[in-house]
Amino acid sequence: MxxxxxxxxxxxxxxxxxxxxxxxxxxxxxxxxxxxxxxxxxxxxxxxxxxxxxxxxxxTEGPYLLMGPGENAGAVDVGDGLAIAFKVESHNHPSAVEPFQGAATGVGGILRDIFAVGARPIAVLDSLRFGEPDGQRSRYLLEHAVGGIGHYGNSIGVPTVGGEIYFEPAYEQNCLVNAMALGIAPHDRLTxxxxxxxxxxxxxxxxxxxxxxxxxxxxxxxxxxxxxxxxxxxxxxxxxxxxxxxxxxxxxxxxxxxxxxxxxxxxxxxxxxxxxxxxxxxxxxxxxxxxxxxxxxxxxxxxxxxxxxxxxxxxxxxxxxxxxxxxxxxxxxxxxxxxxxxxxxxxxxxxxxxxxxxxxxxxxxxxxxxPLYDLAPEKPSAQIYPTAPRALKAADDDVQAILPELLGSANIASRLPVFEQYDWIVQSRTVRRPEEADAAVLLLPDGAAIAVSIDGSGRRVAADPYRGTVEAVFECAANLACVGAEPLGLTNCLNFGNPEKPHVAWQLSESVRGMADACRALDTPVVGGNVSLYNESGGGPIYPTPVVGMVGRLPEAARAGRLGFSQGGDAIAVVRAASPSLPASELAKLRGEALPDGLPERDQAALRTAIELVRDAVRRGDLRSAHDVAEGGIAVALSEAALAGGIGARIDLRKVGGATCQGKPLDEQLFGEGSGTFVLSGPRELLEALAASAGDGLSVAVVGEVGGDVVEIAHEGGTLSWSLAELAEPRTRGLADRLHDVQAA
The missing domain is CATH 3.90.650.10 (PurM-like C-terminal domain)
Structure with a gap:
């Protein structure tokens, strides 16, 4: 025809x-x-x-909500007669076609949403997904999308204070460019x-x-x-x-x-x-x-x-x-x-x-x-995403070699080579810069602060749309807790494939159900957001990727938490609400393992308890550092905290999590992932008091000490040790070298 x-x-x-x-x-x-x-x-x-x-x-209801879904942006009360307006939106398809202008105008569009409600934009965060960085198309999209974001945000004078970037084969033909913006306004100027x-x-x-x-x-x-x-x-x-x-x-x-x-x-x-x-x-x-x-x-x-x-x-x-x-x-x-x-x-x-x-x-x-359509969801009988080829050079049982390799992997290595293309301090509100803390922190006029985080793991949602989305919501709340912030509201961008296909309809339905349940468990309303569907091409659909942006408030900006260890002799404690696992982890991906059919169930009440315990400790000033365990597990989190502070640490893995780790393989104890684990440091007496105050369903244990120039982990079979220098090299160069290769190609 x-x-x-x-x-x-x-x-x-x-x-x-x-x-x-x-x-x-x-x-x-x-x-x-x-x-x-x-x-x-x-x-x-x-x-x-x-x-x-x-x-x-x-x-969509909450005690701090001032403006909810249906407006250009949502807004929450942050005290002193001020509101914070915020929203996240996608510019995926335009960015896949013309990445520089697609990403740049995505930033421009989300900023207009903010000042359309009467708020002055004060920050941008971006959530980016590309194919593996050694792919020609992904390299092109990465370079130009990052360039477009930096061009627009830097030129207009709004800082890019945070964000995330991940690389997976499922995004090779369909990159994701999600932009989040925040603005500040007096209550009576909201429009x-x-x-x-x-x-x-x-x-x-x-x-x-x-x-x-x-x-x-x-x-x-x-x-x-x-x-x-x-x-x-x-x-x-x-x-x-x-x-x-x-x-x-x-x-x-x-x-x-x-x-x-x-x-x-x-x-x-x-x-x-x-x-x-x-x-x-x-x-x-x-x-x-x-x-x-x-x-x-x-x-x-x-x-x-x-x-x-x-x-x-x-x-x-x-x-x-x-x-x-x-x-x-x-x-x-x-x-x-x-x-x-x-x-x-x-x-x-x-x-x-x-x-x-x-x-x-x-x-x-x-x-x-x-017309609004009813979906026809149907869980696929088998995993629909092909298994990525093995990329891990180390032997599966060589945990000594695995940790540096994980730290240098594209999804864990330092993001500073990307952030350095953005201005994150213009407007002089930025209290915590990228990679100083788990969430960005911005000063309010009264000396309080707001914190903001954006997160989402497509790979884990692909393994289990419901539980993976629950994890994304709790991950954002955990990031806020590490700086001492209480969640006030949540925005989202739901990035999925063709909803007319039963398996995508199932992913979308389960993901929304998971987000709703997690938000209720945290008493955090959704203030607005965006849906981006049909993110697929002849190469198949993207990973289902619900991106979550969360805004919280902390009463004293001066007490905002940091992720890096800072003082020799401080004790190290681990808070754990659930046992980690290896399937769908970063290590499993590098090993070339297939996605599992499901993730372990997490007790959402216990996750909330852990988040509140950490948040309250940060607010009291009991901690010198707090870091959420995410990609790469506890070994990566410990290394990140040591490298951020430039000081070593030693822990005894046998003391972590009590019975939750007993009998698990060493690689799972070190590199397993999942919500509900934090690495803290501070005065020993305060951490011991924190451990004594932990309620049922929560393990808090003092497991080690800050000091020296090595990261040392004792376990049932002996002791592992890495110098800071041998961990810093892959962590610093892992993404930087790939970006250099992009620019040289």
């Missing part, structure tokens, strides 16, 4: 049934403008039509996006509208990528961080001056999405005159203007008497601003050109009436 014979609605991604529903809602056939707008608003990216029913399971007041004026301000990005995020994110990805580059938006900086300052001044009724950023689907969602939230209608929209390219058709995803644009509702004042502020900031429409009580979104109506759609039909 040639393209000429494909019905227009199918060419735009609508099914026959969806088109029939549009006919029913309109009572007629849509014209080209209307069909384009429906195709975007009913796309997966805008409508969440395969995930919206599942998302209702997530808890919603609902259009109100018939007769009020719709003002578009920011960059000119062009053809770049037409159908970009919404189209790319609603279908699998194929061999013609390069042909989709024109649908990737082009970003200008300097224009966004002016847009940011202009928006905040407009809000401070109380000139705006509501504010909305233009992201996916451009004017179509921003205007229709504002109308829907306000229960009203809008008239938009496309011939008033300032264009970068002459001769653009009405449908192009309505669906353009040109960056750095905002839409606001203004009372008629304040329009001139709004335009004056925009002129001050050298930001183009034009009145392009009006709020009406019609309940319709009308598109006009030269006074003639070229599109007329009921707002509910466009926004709320997209």
């Amino acid at each position: 040639s393209d000429a014979t494909v019905p227009a609605h199918r060419a735009l991604g609508l099914t026959d049934a969806e088109y029939d529903l549009i006919l029913d809602k309109l009572g007629r056939e849509p014209n080209a403008v209307e069909l384009s707008m429906f195709s975007l608003m009913w796309s997966e990216h805008c409508a969440y039509k395969h995930s919206k029913k599942l998302l209702g399971q997530l808890p 919603r996006a609902a259009a109100t007041g018939p007769g009020n004026v719709l003002v578009l301000f920011g960059a000119l509208t062009g053809r770049d990005g037409i159908g970009g995020a919404s189209v790319l994110a609603s279908a699998e990528l194929g061999e013609d990805d390069a042909d989709k580059r024109p649908t990737v938006q082009i970003g200008d961080p300097f224009a966004e900086k002016k847009l940011l300052e202009c928006s905040l001044e407009l809000l401070d001056s109380e000139l705006l009724v509501s504010l909305q950023d233009l992201g996916a689907a451009g004017l179509t999405s921003s205007s229709s969602e504002m109308a829907s939230k306000g229960g009203l209608g809008l008239d938009i005159h496309v011939d008033r929209v300032p264009l970068r390219e002459p001769g653009m058709e009405p449908f192009e203007i309505m669906v353009s995803e040109s960056q750095e644009r905002m839409l606001c509702v203004v009372e008629p008497s304040k329009v001139d004042a709004v335009l004056a502020v925009c002129e001050k900031w050298e930001t183009t601003a034009t009145a392009i429409g009006e709020v009406t009580d019609s309940g319709h979104l009308r598109v006009l050109k030269g006074g003639e109506v070229v599109g007329d759609m009921p707002v509910p039909a466009l926004v709320d009436d997209c």
Whole structure:
């Protein structure tokens, strides 16, 4: 069948049934403008039509919640009349097509979500996934995506304070670029996006509208990528961080001056999405005159203007008497601003050109009436992901050689070679820099601080979607605990393959169930987030990757925890709420072992108890360091704490975890993974008191001492010892050498 014979609605991604529903809602056939707008608003990216029913399971209420799902970003109360707004979103498909601009505009888009609610952006974190770093495509995507993030964030003056990056074969063709942003605002400046007041004026301000990005995020994110990805580059938006900086300052001044009724950023689907969602939230209608929209390219058709995803644009509702004042502020900031429409009580979104109506759609039909689909989840009978080839050089029983090799592996080695491309101290709020602590810490005006962490293990979720997602939520909470922060709210980005396939539907369903249960166990609400589906190509789906971002508060910034040992003679204690295991671990991957069918069950109440015990100890000032055990197990965590502080340590593995370690192979005791284990250091009497206070289901034991220039681990069969120098070399060079190879290729 040639393209000429494909019905227009199918060419735009609508099914026959969806088109029939549009006919029913309109009572007629849509014209080209209307069909384009429906195709975007009913796309997966805008409508969440395969995930919206599942998302209702997530808890969205909490004592600190100020603004929840449905707004541009969620917000929580951090005291002293201040709010922190935050959100994470994906730019996966655009980044797979054009990684520099895809990643850069992902940062720009998430920053606009923050200042659209009235908050000044104060930090960015990124969560990145690529194929193995020795793959040609992965090397290209890595270099350019990191370059795009650094270019945009550094140019606009917002620090990149944390994040994560992992390499797995499943992401070779479909990288993941998730960006999280935080902003700060007084409670009374928080702004919603609902259009109100018939007769009020719709003002578009920011960059000119062009053809770049037409159908970009919404189209790319609603279908699998194929061999013609390069042909989709024109649908990737082009970003200008300097224009966004002016847009940011202009928006905040407009809000401070109380000139705006509501504010909305233009992201996916451009004017179509921003205007229709504002109308829907306000229960009203809008008239938009496309011939008033300032264009970068002459001769653009009405449908192009309505669906353009040109960056750095905002839409606001203004009372008629304040329009001139709004335009004056925009002129001050050298930001183009034009009145392009009006709020009406019609309940319709009308598109006009030269006074003639070229599109007329009921707002509910466009926004709320997209069909939501029931998934057909089915657990696969066998593991669907191929086993990666063995990469471990050491013999399986040579634990002496395994630890340095693990520290130099792509998923554990120091991330500073990536972070060093970002500015993490601009704005002077950063209390804990990358790799100084398990979570980023930012100073608040009253001397308190907020902490933020972003995390998610696709490999462990692929092994067990439910328990792997539970681990991701608790991992974030554990990271916050290590700096002394209590979780206030959670945002997420659910990155999955094609939900129309039963095994992906099962992964997605189980993952959301796990996230809901973990959030309830921690009494932490979900304030908003993003879903990115269809992340697969001819090479198969990505690992199911729910990325979790969590924000917490600690009462004294000066007491924020660090991960590195700092004082010789300090005791070392290990807190453990569950026994670790090797399947789906980093060591298992390097050994070339297949993913297991499931992960061990964890007692979520015990995990919470361990988190609270560590958090309270950090807040009291009882600890000099606190580090969550994650990839690579306790041996890697101990080494990271020693290297971060530049001082050695020795522990007795036989004292760790009591009965939980007895009878386990040495490699599992050293390198096993799973939630619920912490390595602490501090004065011996305080750690012994902490151990004595541990309740049922929790093991806390003093197991060693800080000092010297070696890492030493005693075990049933003898003693293992590594110099700091032989551990520092792979830890420092592991990723740096790979990045050098990327740049030299």
